[in-house]
């Protein structure tokens with residue numbers, strides 16, 4: 001079954017008096033449990049595409065279905081709910097919340113779900129923290145972690161809600177190649193264990209070896 | 225509960241320590257000023273209403289000036305006044321004081337000075353709490369407050385240190401007084417110094433206190449008479465004006481008539497006697513209405529008898545007649561001798577004698593007549609609209625109510641020109657007796673209000689500016705938490721809560737600071753004996769009266785301001801598109 005189905009997706013950004021056509025008609029289907037990579041040169045529209053899939057930006061034209069549900073017509077409250085329950089995000093710049101420690105950062109999305117007790121929160125968070133290998137660092141604040149460690153926290157946070165899809169926009173761009181490789185290894189492992197669909201963007205050819213499927217994108221269009 | 229929102233917002237506060245510290249400090253100082261000025265205003269108002277006004281004029285005063293004489297403050301019918309007060313609204317009244325006292329010349333050991341003799345009521349009728357308060361207001365240097373009760377010495381008296389020094393007297397010395405009694409006669413009396421006190425405010429300096437019964441006695445008051453009546457209220461600010469208005473209504477004077485028996489040349493007959501206004505204008509009008517017979521002319525010092533009665537009794541112009549009448553307060557009669565100067569034909573009343581008001585009121589006020597005309601004469605009545613009505617004597621003259629000191633002064637100046645012979649009765653509140661002092665309260669309220677305004681601007685500018693910077697700095701973070709799935713309303717709540725807690729913590733700190741400052745300020749000793757501001761001090765110390773209600777109100781008000789101010793920037797932050805927020809780059 002296709003977890004993501006995109007048809008004729010266009011995205012325009014107004015820029016002063018002109019319009020930037022960031023996406024110009026993308027068709028894409030992603031199967032559940034895939035580990036997929038989006039590659040393309042800078043400015044080709046990778047981030048834009050991930051944002052639309054991740055429901056943090058809306059399409060100008062076309063249809064986007066997540067888990068069989070058309071998202072282009074939903075209101076902000078519903079869209080936010082989809083982000084919370086169905087999607088996990090990993091950012092190039094990690095984007096942890098600086099005032100929260102590792103465990104609190106990982107628990108944060110669960111807190112937003114407002115359905116877990118304190119004990120359940122800790123249990124789920126601790127399991128993931130252990131899986132990403134940060135058991136000793138639960139009480140550390142982001143400022144007290146290395147880049148690689150931060151990205152591991154971000155992965156744990158993205159996975160803690162058991163999302164259908166995890167989106168990672170250039171997750172290794174701010175890491176050295178060894179650390180980057182370990183992060184990708186971790187994602188690959190998570191994809192295997194949790195059966196979560198992973199989509200990551202990159203323009204680093206080395207990264208591609210981790211992907212099961214590669215989608216190339218250029219000037220806002222997929223190229224085969 | 226969204227505990228995590230609170231927790232996040234409080235932790236966020238700690239992120240920009242410097243910036244939040246300065247804004248917090250500004251709010252704390254503002255709150256401190258607000259609490260202090262509020263407590264100070266309350267304190268001043270407490271001093272004014274419950275300490276000064278209470279002793280000086282009461283909150284509502286009924287004053288009496290017999291024959292328009294400001295020195296002759298005599299009420300001839302105490303009970304009637306007290307029931308007028310109680311019937312107006314007894315519920316609001318805390319106590320009714322009779323203010324009895326007089327200006328006097330005091331002669332001590334080799335030096336003389338002017339004093340005010342004031343009566344202190346130590347009788348059984350005064351309740352213990354009030355007595356205790358009175359005692360406490362006397363800071364005795366020598367002797368005891370209760371020595372005023374002593375009867376083994378002549379007119380025990382307490383005076384201030386300054387006065388004692390000036391008159392060169394000590395405890396047990398005698399002061400001789402010269403003053404005018406309530407009948408307008410010069411009088412002398414002796415006081416024995418039984419105590420000397422420190423004066424707690426400037427009003428006390430010229431005052432010499434003696435027990436009520438002593439003062440009543442030397443001034444010639446009879447039991448049913450009194451001086452001005454001061455009403456102390458439970459809630460003066462709320463009730464004073466309304467009560468004064470109602471008392472004023474109740475004190476509309478009736479007609480002053482003496483019902484008695486006219487005796488002349490061995491014959492007697494029931495008669496009603498009243499007075500007529502003796503100013504030139506009234507005299508001219510009277511001539512038209514009374515139609516005096518023969519050559520009799522209406523003059524300032526005349527007395528006119530109805531022509532029919534004169535004929536029946538054989539009375540002529542120049543006859544001296546006696547009117548015997550029962551007294552209101554004693555089981556006895558008084559005699560009112562009248563020299564008839566003419567007769568009148570006007571169809572008014574066949575048993576009437578109309579006397580010039582000076583002579584009439586002399587008799588009338590010296591011994592009030594019993595009002596019921598039974599067994600004496602047929603009741604004399606006159607329609608309000610009768611042209612004579614306004615020209616005849618009333619029980620007293622009730623002055624119009626006034627709103628402030630200026631109006632009151634003007635009223636008395638106008639009255640002075642009228643040369644009334646009747647007692648002038650005025651009902652006034654502290655707002656008229658002492659509006660100058662009370663204006664101070666308004667000024668202080670303006671200061672407090674300004675503090676609120678200043679604080680409001682601190683918050684407005686401070687919070688908006690701080691939030692603007694914070695939101696700019698945290699744009700990417702906002703994008704992140706929105707992307708992770710936090711709803712707009714929660715993002716908004718975080719920023720509002722941040723301002724709320726900053727303001728709350730600052731205000732609490734400000735309140736604590738305020739209490740510390742007030743504590744310190746009230747330790748300072750001020751010497752302001754000769755400065756009128758000194759009266760606002762209590763025992764030479766500033767008097768703060770913080771009210772918890774006021775503080776809570778101000779706190780809530782400021783929190784509301786902070787939340788309202790934070791609302792719009794917070795809403796803007798929450799409204800950011802997550803994609804744009806994530807792309808944001810400083």
Ligand SMILES: Nc1ncnc2c1ncn2[C@@H]1O[C@H](COP(=O)(O)OP(=O)(O)OP(=O)(O)O)[C@@H](O)[C@H]1O
Nearest residue numbers: 013014015020022041042043044045046047048049
């Ligand atoms: N908010 C925006 N306003 C205007 N133009 C934008 C905006 N965001 C992106 N673009 C434009 O859209 C195009 C696609 O941008 P996008 O960020 O998706 O590229 P990318 O493939 O992620 O590039 P990179 O590899 O450098 O991250 C670019 O030409 C970019 O300039």
Ligand SMILES: [Mg+2]
Nearest residue numbers: 046047048169
């Ligand atoms: Mg990009």
